[in-house]
Amino acid sequence: MKGAPSRPEILSLFRSLLRVAHNFPDYNIREYMKRRTIDAFRHNRNLSEPPSICSAFSDGKSQLNVAKRQAVVYSLYAPPLRSVMEIQNPSMSS
Numbered sequence: 001m002k003g004a005p006s007r008p009e010i011l012s013l014f015r016s017l018l019r020v021a022h023n024f025p026d027y028n029i030r031e032y033m034k035r036r037t038i039d040a041f042r043h044n045r046n047l048s049e050p051p052s053i054c055s056a057f058s059d060g061k062s063q064l065n066v067a068k069r070q071a072v073v074y075s076l077y078a079p080p081l082r083s084v085m086e087i088q089n090p091s092m093s094s
Contacts, residue, residue: 013060024071
């Protein structure tokens, strides 16, 4: 990598991970992905060393690629039933 990623690049990665999480058809997996993304970014919020920032950013990019592939696989085999959480609160379904 050329250097430490800029703030807009980091925010873009964060938004991309949340967007991909939204693509999971299963409520539990979707919510897990959202929580996992938010927790990881909070955990790495105070990183100040460029190598550790680059490493965390690189890990995030690889997680994004894995999540994209998994969202496709899950959508192929998703059960037709919605979660009880989605049935009770229709605004949660996408």
